[in-house]
Amino acid sequence: MTARATTSAMVPAFCLMVAIVYSTPGAVMAKDAPSPKLPEIDGVRLIHVEDPDLGVVAVEVVVEAGSLHDPPRKEGLADLAAHMLLRGTRTRTYQQIMDQVNDLGATLDAAAQKEFFLLSGDFMPRYQDRFAAILADVLANPTFPADEFEQERSLAIEDIRNVRNDDAELARHFFARYLYRGHPLGRPTRGYLSALAGMKASDCADFWRAHVRRGNLVVVLAGAIDRAAAERFVRAITAGVPAGARERQDQPPPPKPKGLRILVVDKPERTQTQVVIGRPSLHWRSPDLFGLLVGNTAFGGTFTARLMREIREKRGWSYGASSSITAGRQFGTQAIRFFPANKDTVPAIEVTLGLLRDVMDKGLEPAEVEFARNHIANQFPFRLETARKRADETLADVIFDRPADFVKTYVANVRKQTRATVNRAISKWYDADDLVVTVVATAADLVPELKKLPGVTAIDVVPYDTDELPPL
C-alpha cells in the first residue's frame, strides 16, 4: 500500500503510549505546578480507564528505570533486563510463558524507553485471572537462566544489526547519538554491541532487583475492566513485588552544538539520502512549550506548513518533510526530517536553514499562528479518543512530571498563545547556525558539497555498520 505522504507535527515522546509534546503555557503552567497524584493499590500507582465496549483490556506495567539508568559500559541493560523477565520463572520456561499467553489470544511484550521499562500487552476480560497469574510470575519470579540470556542477547545484537537495513531508522539512531554524544540521552535503548558483549545474566537480575519495587511501579489498565476488577488485577500481579520507593534520576544538561556539525553515515549505493537536522529543545514544564507547539506546527507540522510547502509542494524534493519536537522530563529534542534524492540533498538543507533563519528573523504571520492554534485545539478530541489514549495521557503526566491539570487546560493553553508568545518561543528554541545534521548517504557523492555549506564546523563520516562514533 502506498500513501500520500507522512508528516508529523509532534512525535510521541515514547512510542508505546501517547505523550506528545505539549507543555505548559507561560502564565498558567507554573514551574512548580502540582504533579498528578494517582491512587495507590498496596503502594502501586494505578491508572485506570474503563470502556466496557472495547472487549479487550490493555495493560502496561511501567517500571521507572529506563536506558537513562543503564550503568556505564552496560548500555542496553534496561532493555535487555526487561526482555529477560519473559525468559523464564521458577515455574515457567520462556516457551511456556509465551504459549500460555498465546493460548488466551493475549499479547505480552517488554521494552525499555529512556525514562522507564515496561511490560505491555492486552487480554480479553474472561481470561483476566489467567493472564494476571502469568504477569505476577514474570514480575516476581524471573530466574534469568544463562542459556536464555544468551539467546536474548543474540536477538538484541541482531536487532541492532537490522537497523542497518532501514535508512530512516539509521538516520534517527545516529542523529540522537551524534547530537547527545557523551551524554546519557545519546544512548540507544538497545545499547551498543560492545556493551552487550560484556553483559551477564546476573546484570539483568541485579537491574530487576534494584528497580522492580512497588513504589517504582505504575500499572495502566484501559478497556473492558471495572474499578474493582482493576484493583484486584493490580493486587494479583504485584503480590510478590517487594516494597520500595519511587526513583528519580536527574541528568546533567546536554551539550549544545556549536556551528553546523555534520555526520555522514556512509552507506553504499544510495540514490536517496535521509536527513535529520536538529538540536536540544525544551521539556514539558517549559513556559515556552505551548508557544513552541503552535510555532512548530506552523513551521513543519502539517501538509500546508512552511517546510512541507517549500520542500515538497514547490520543489518535489522529498516525499515527506516535517519538524517535530519531542519533550522529555528534563530536556527535549527538535528534529527536522526529509529524504531527497542525492542531487537535491544539499539544496534541501540550504532551503531548510534559510527557512529557519527567516522564521527566526521575521516570525510567523498572524494567519499562520491562528491556523496552527485552531489545528491543534480542534484535533484535541483525537488525543482522548480511546480508553488507551486517555490512560496514556495520564501516564505521560506521571512519567514526564506534567502538571496535574495538563490535559484539562491543554486547549485553553493553546488558544491563549499569541503571535508574540509564539514568535518568542521560536526565537528562543530554534536555531539556524548551531545545529547537528545527520545524513545517511553514499559519502563520496555528498561530502564535497556538504563542505560548501556556510557555518560548517565539523564533518564526520562513519560507516553505516559501525557501532562507534568519532571521539568528541
Added chain:
Amino acid sequence: MRALPASRWRSVVILSMLTAASAADARDFAAVAEEVGRAVPAAAPVKLVDSIRYGRDKDVAKFRLANGLTVIVLEDHAAPVVSYQTWFAVGSRFEMKGLTGIAHLFEHLMFKGTEKYPHEVFDRLLEEAGAQVNAATWLDWTFYYENLPAGQLDLAARLESDRMVHLVLTREQLDSEREVVRNERRFRVENDPDGAMDEALFESLFPTHPYGMPTIGYMADLDNLTLDRCLAFYRTYYSVGNATIVIVGDVTPRAALETVARHYAALPQVEVPRPVPEPEAEQKGIRTRDLKLPVATEKAKMAWRTVPAGHADVYSLEVVNEVMFATESSRVHRILIEDEQVASEVDGAAEPLAQDGIFLVDVVMNEGKPAAGAVDVAIEQLARLAADGPSADELNRAKNHAEAAFLRSLATVGSRATQLGSYELTAGDFKRMFRYVDGVRAVTAEDVRRVAGKYLTKARANVVFGRPNQ
C-alpha cells in the same frame, strides 16, 4: 510500495458478538433512507441495501443514492470524533504495462485543488478544522480519509464531493508531484531492501496478472504518465458509481446520510469499465530469485497464491498462519528463532485480494546463517501440517488470537472505517468483516490440513532471497 497491509488490516470478528440486524432495526434504517430521500429529493430514491448489528448495540447500515453512490454508516458516540472515508474501486490492478503507477500518482494529484478550493485550500480548511487527512492506494482500491472532530462532517463531504468531479490539474503540478512520487519510490523500494524484495516477489507470483505490477509504479513508467492520461484516468474511475463513502463515529445515520445526499445528489452517474484480467495460470514448480542488497544479514520472503476475499478458505488460511508463523508459539517461528536460533524475525500473513489471494512469509536471518535453510524449514513444516494437521491446542490458540485481533482492530473510528471499506471493496460485502471470527471459529483441523496441502506446497512457492552485497 508493496507494503504488506495484511497483518495490520487483517480484521476479524467475533461471531459471538454478532447478530443479524433485527427486522425492527432494518425498518428503522429503511425509514432513515426514506426520510433522507424526502429531505433531499435530488438523491431519491435513497435505498437501504443492507444492515447488520454487532456488539451490544452497534449497527452498520449500507445505503445507496439514486445516482449509484454507496454510503456505509456506523454510529458510535464513544468519542466526539468521526471518520469520513471515500473509497474508489480502482487500484493498481487496473493499470497497463508501461503505465504503472497511475492510480497512486493520481491519488497524490487529488490534493491539487479545484476551482472552488484551489491548491492547499483543501488541506488548509481540513487541517484548521482539526482533521487528520491522507490517502492510500493498493491493488484493488484507492481511499481518501478525513478523521474529524464531530460536527465537521459537512466540511469533509463538501470538499470530497467537489474534488470528485471538479479537480483542476496543471502540467506543473503533475511534474512536481511526479518528482515527489519518484522520491517515494526511492524511499520505499530502491533504498529499502524489503520494498525491493516485495516488488520482486509480486512479479514472481503474478507474471501476467496486473497484481504483479508495483502499485507505486516502475521509475521508467512514471515518465509516461502524461496530463492527458491522468485526466482520462480521473474521468474514467472517479465518479459516484465507483465510490463508497464510509462514515464511522459520533453522528446519527440520518445526519450522515443526509449530509452525503446533499453534497453528492447532483453528481452524475458515469459508466465505469470493470475489466477482469485473466486469472494467473497454475504455477508448476518453485520460483526463486536472488537479490544482492545492502542488508546486514540474509533475508527471505516467500509467497503463495491462495484464494480471493470472498472464498471460504480464507479462514483456514488464517489459521495456518497462526499455527505456523504469526506468534512466538507458532511452529516455524519457534524452530527458527528459539530452537535452532538461526533467525531473528519470522512473520506471516494471509492476505485475500478481490481476484486472488496471497500467503506471505518473511524471515530475517542471524549473521552468517543462510536463508535457504529457513525456506527449507518453512516448506517442510507446511508439508507436515498438510499431512498431520494442527493439534487441538494450536487450533484453539489460533481462534483466540483471531477474536482478540478483531477486538483490537475496533479501537478507533478510523480503523473501523478502514476495515469496513476494505471488506466492501475486496470481498464485495462489508458484513464479511463481522463474520471473520465465526469463520475462524468454525475451522477444523481437517480444513487446515486441506488448505496447507492444496495451496501452500513447494511447487507453488515463490521465494526471493535478499543477500548482503558486501
